[in-house]
Each structure stands twice: as structure tokens, then as C-alpha cells.
Amino acid sequence: MKILLIEGSMDERQSLVSQLQRWGHEVVCANSANESFQLIEQSPPRFIILDTTRPDLDEEKLTQQLRHLIKAYVPIVLLVDSVDPDRILSCIQSGGSDYLLKPVNTNQLKAKILSMQRCSSTMRQLEEHVHHPEQVGDLDETTGVANRNVLDQSLQNEVARCTRYNLPLSAIQIGMDHFKDYNDKYGHLAGDKCLKKIAGILKKEINHPTDLVCRFEEDIFTVLLSDTGTEGALFVAERIFNTIREMAIPHRDNGVSEIVTLSIGVASLFPDPCTVPNQIIDNAHEAMKRTKGLGRARIERYEA
Structure with missing residues (x-):
């Protein structure tokens, strides 16, 4: 060994x-x-x-x-x-x-x-035995990552597994800054291509078989990290944030930069029998919304 x-x-x-x-x-x-x-x-x-x-x-x-x-x-x-x-x-x-x-x-x-x-x-x-999004109906048509249905099922499974083995669970909510303005300036086809690029980076950055990348909303992705606490989730978020910034995808109507940037929220917890599966997603989403109030293009950790 x-x-x-x-x-x-x-x-x-x-x-x-x-x-x-x-x-x-x-x-x-x-x-x-x-x-x-x-x-x-x-x-x-x-x-x-x-x-x-x-x-x-x-x-x-x-x-x-x-x-x-x-x-x-x-x-x-x-x-x-x-x-x-x-x-x-x-x-x-x-x-x-x-x-x-x-x-x-x-x-x-x-x-x-x-x-x-x-x-x-x-x-x-x-x-x-972890469910992986391999069927066509499990995938988002535009980006090729998992859809919300897969996320909901994975949340149920991972909260139960992490509760049983006393493992941490983390979620990262990732939003592209001023996506509507990007579509207005470059067109919807270019917007779809940009989302595909972001999705590709996200898939490269996750490693565990139990991790998951999902398209949550139009311009928002969720990354679910099993057996990963706050420091590990922040580490992943920083790598994603910096990789997209280094790609320097033009976005002149961004408002905070002339390239594509991300607003990222991170949340972690140790699930227990009373944990509601969507709680960690709600927490990460709240942290991501807070980044927008602070000027976007940044990473924020959920604070209770």
C-alpha cells in the first residue's frame, strides 16, 4: 500500500x-x-x-x-x-x-x-452505490452537469450518510455576475457557451466520487462536497474563483470587471438526524446573495 x-x-x-x-x-x-x-x-x-x-x-x-x-x-x-x-x-x-x-x-x-x-x-x-448522473434525464441540457432532481436525491443520500458516519458536508453556490447583461451584449448562444465553460471548470475541481456539480438556476451552480468541512470547501471555492478569473472571458458589461467573475457562497455543517437536507443549500445561497450586496466577485462563508 x-x-x-x-x-x-x-x-x-x-x-x-x-x-x-x-x-x-x-x-x-x-x-x-x-x-x-x-x-x-x-x-x-x-x-x-x-x-x-x-x-x-x-x-x-x-x-x-x-x-x-x-x-x-x-x-x-x-x-x-x-x-x-x-x-x-x-x-x-x-x-x-x-x-x-x-x-x-x-x-x-x-x-x-x-x-x-x-x-x-x-x-x-x-x-x-452513490447515484451518479449518467442518464440523459439526469443532466442539464445546456451544461451537461446534473440537474436539480439529482441534487435533491443526492442531498437526501449524503445527509443520511454523513449523519451516520459523523462526517462534514459542504455546499458551494456559484453565480455568474451580471449574466443577464452578458446575454444582452453577446447573445444567448454565447451565454450558453460561457455557462458550459464554467460547468467544465467545476467538474474538473471536484474529486470525490460522492461530490456533485449541479445547475441550480439559470446562472447559478451548486457544488455538493461530502466529507468536506469549511476549510476544504473554501479551498475548492478559491480554486474555482481564481481559475475562472485567469481564463479572462470578456464581459464588458460586468460592472465589477471587464471579464467574467463569480459570486460564491460557502456553507458547511455536520448533519444530524434533525437536519433538513435543503438547509445547507439555503445557507450557501444566503452567503452567495451576501456577496452581491458587498460588490460581487468575491467569496463569502455562511455565518449563522
Whole structure:
């Protein structure tokens, strides 16, 4: 099994690598967040060990980013130097799977790996049964992404799944700024082509099998991110926002810029048995509406 080890101490890194290799695992090491992202893009690991004791890393943010970058469920075991319940809870809520106290006991490490492998197998089986919009009736005719019917069904499924496994769920609402003015100036065919470009970017930016891109309204898309908390959702939103800006699609009647820009709202929650599925969409939509009152072309997070 391929394991990504993000460990700052050279001595501890060498010790862990030697032990993991003796158990037959392939180990790749990263010394920074960016290096870990590059290794994941080259060849995703099946297991991640993250040292949270390093002062140069924001472990919560990094955990969220790692969780989103990998397409399948991958266990993330956190190495901690003390049992601080609040800190450990925050890291687990950010996407961590479990933790180990440093210095690492090899028997405990082996037990965690075996246990997490079983969890991964279960999660992959669940993901295989997730409904994907493959039928023509499931797709929006203009953009080729899922339609509202698929979103409604996916919300029901994901709220139930995240409730059962105590996982976070996030939604991103994405609106093209001054879309009506774009249609008026460039024509409806050009407007449709622009929406297709945006939809294509959204599909490239989601990774998990349980994630979903949907056309919510005429110029509004929804991205549903399962097992992703606030930091991870903001990370995805920023990538979408910046990618569209870098494309520099002309829009001279935008009002805030001469290129196409987006107004984006982000909302996250941990569903429970009382959660109404549409709540997270309503929250993300409210955050997106707030961006328009603040001048558009920005990202806002839902605040209760």
C-alpha cells in the first residue's frame, strides 16, 4: 500500500519509513504542504500520516485540503505530541480519521493501519452505490452537469450518510455576475457557451466520487462536497474563483470587471438526524446573495 508521510523530523521520518517498508508498504515523504499536494497529483496514496506537531503547518487547513484533493476515501492518521481533546476534535472534524501519540508505538501504528484499511474498504463499497448522473434525464441540457432532481436525491443520500458516519458536508453556490447583461451584449448562444465553460471548470475541481456539480438556476451552480468541512470547501471555492478569473472571458458589461467573475457562497455543517437536507443549500445561497450586496466577485462563508 502506498503511504504518504508528512513528517518534519528527519530522525522520526527515517524510523517510520524503515518500519513501514518492513511491513511491505511503499512510502513517499513530504516536508511541506505544497510538496504533499504535488505528490498526490502525481500518484495518490492509499494512506496518509500527518505530523501535527510542526509549528510551520496549519494542521486543520492542511487536513481539509488533503481530504479534498484525493478522489477516493483515504485515511489520514494524525501524529500528536499530547492528548488535547479540543485540538484532536478540531483535527478530526477537519477530515482526520484517527490519531497517534508521539513517539509512535509500532504496534499501535500497525493496528491503526489495519483498522483504517477496513474502513477504506467499507467507504469504497458505499461510494460504488452513490447515484451518479449518467442518464440523459439526469443532466442539464445546456451544461451537461446534473440537474436539480439529482441534487435533491443526492442531498437526501449524503445527509443520511454523513449523519451516520459523523462526517462534514459542504455546499458551494456559484453565480455568474451580471449574466443577464452578458446575454444582452453577446447573445444567448454565447451565454450558453460561457455557462458550459464554467460547468467544465467545476467538474474538473471536484474529486470525490460522492461530490456533485449541479445547475441550480439559470446562472447559478451548486457544488455538493461530502466529507468536506469549511476549510476544504473554501479551498475548492478559491480554486474555482481564481481559475475562472485567469481564463479572462470578456464581459464588458460586468460592472465589477471587464471579464467574467463569480459570486460564491460557502456553507458547511455536520448533519444530524434533525437536519433538513435543503438547509445547507439555503445557507450557501444566503452567503452567495451576501456577496452581491458587498460588490460581487468575491467569496463569502455562511455565518449563522
